Amino acid sequence: MTDNNNGVLVVVEMVESQPIDLGLEMLALARRLTDSMGGTVTAVAFGTGLETTGEILTAYGADQVLINDNAIFANFHAEAWLPDLSKIVAEVAPAIVLIGHSLSGTDLAPRLAFRLDVDVATGCESIDIINGRPHMTRSCFGGLAREVVTFTKTPAVATIRSKTQQALTPMMERAGEVKHVTSILDVNSIRSRVVNREREKAVGVKLESAKIVIGGGLGLGGPEGFNTLNEIAELVDGAVGASRAACDLDWCPRSYQIGLTGRTVAPELYLAVGISGASHHMAGCGNSKTIVSINSDPDAAIFKSSRFGIVGNSQEIMPALVEEIRKLKA
Ligand SMILES: Cc1cc2nc3c(=O)[nH]c(=O)nc-3n(C[C@H](O)[C@H](O)[C@H](O)COP(=O)(O)OP(=O)(O)OC[C@H]3O[C@@H](n4cnc5c(N)ncnc54)[C@H](O)[C@@H]3O)c2cc1C
Incomplete structure (x- = not known):
C-alpha cells in the first residue's frame, strides 16, 4: 500500500x-x-x-x-x-x-x-x-x-x-x-477468548473530563492519603489521579495513573500532592492550565512546572485545605 x-x-x-x-x-x-x-x-x-x-x-x-x-x-x-x-x-x-x-x-x-x-x-x-x-x-x-x-x-x-x-x-x-x-x-x-470482564466502578467525574484534578504521589505517605484527595475531589467536583509509584504500591486503582504510561489530563487546575514531578509523570499532566503543588522538598522538580507551590508536609496541609474548602462552600 x-x-x-x-x-x-x-x-x-x-x-x-x-x-x-x-x-x-x-x-x-x-x-x-x-x-x-x-x-x-x-x-x-x-x-x-x-x-x-x-x-x-x-x-x-x-x-x-x-x-x-x-x-x-x-x-x-x-x-x-x-x-x-x-x-x-x-x-x-x-x-x-x-x-x-x-x-x-x-x-x-x-x-x-x-x-x-x-x-x-x-x-x-x-x-x-x-x-x-x-x-x-x-x-x-x-x-x-x-x-x-x-x-x-x-x-x-x-x-x-x-x-x-x-x-x-x-x-x-x-x-x-x-x-x-x-x-x-x-x-x-479468533485465537484468543475473553473469559471474563470486570468493569471498574466509576465514581464521580471522569479523570480526562475533570476541570480540577488532584494527583497523589508517594508523599501522601500511604493509601489513606487518597481518602483526603477523594474528599477534596467531591467538594470541588474534581477527579483524583496518581503517580505510577502510588499505583504500583496499590495505594489507589491503576486507572488513576497519570503520565507517559498512564492517562493524559489537561484540567484547569492540577493539584499535585507529594509528587516529585518526574518527566514520566509530567508527560501526562504538563498541559494543565495551572499546576499547584504541595511537597516537603523545596527543590522538588514539580515546583519548576508549578504556578503556585507549598513547601510542607501534605499530611498537615491537606486536612487544613479540606477544612478551608468546606468553609468557603458553606
Ligand atoms: C518507562 C517509565 C514510564 C513511567 N511512566 C510513569 C507514568 O506514566 N506516571 C508516573 O507518575 N510515573 C511514571 N514513571 C515513574 C516515574 O519516573 C517516577 O518514578 C514516579 O512518577 C514517581 O512517583 P512519585 O512522584 O509519587 O514518587 P517520588 O518520586 O518518590 O516522589 C515523592 C515526592 O513526595 C515528596 N514528599 C515526601 N514526603 C512528603 C510529605 N509528607 N508531604 C509532601 N511531600 C512529600 C518528596 O519530596 C517527593 O518529591 C515511569 C517510569 C518509567 C521508567
Missing part, C-alpha cells in the same frame, strides 16, 4: 453505544488535516446499538461514517476488529489512520500497521502536514524531549493522546454519508 491519499480515517471507540471524547477530538484533528491536504474524513465505529452514531459523528466533522454494528463488537477485541478494519482501510485508502491512544487503541494500532505493512507512531500529540506528508509530534526520552516523525509509506497510522485536540462544536445539520459495513469476520479465526 503506497499511494493512499483519500484524507483521514478515524477509528472512533464506542462505550455503551456512545463515542468517547477522544474519538470526537480526533475528528477535529482529521478535519484540520484534510483542510490542509484534501480528501475526506471517514469515521469508523464498531459496536452495538449504533443507530444514532452516524448522525453524531457527522455532526462532529465526519464526511462519511462506516458503522459495523454487530454483537461480536460490543466489547473491544483486536483480533475480531482487524479483518474488517483492514478491509475498510484498503477500500477507503486514507493517507492517515487515527486511533485513540487508549488501552484498546494502543493494542489495535500496531496490529493494524503490521497487517498493512505500514508504520505506526503511538502517543502523538499533534500532526502537521509538511510538503504533503504527515509529521507526527510526540514525547520521547520519558517526556524529556519531543520528536517529530514522518513515514514514506501510506497510510501513516497514529495513536492520538486524549485532550491534545479540541472537539468541534457539533453541527447537527451537517450533511454526511452513513454506510453499514458487512462484516467479513470468521469467528473461528
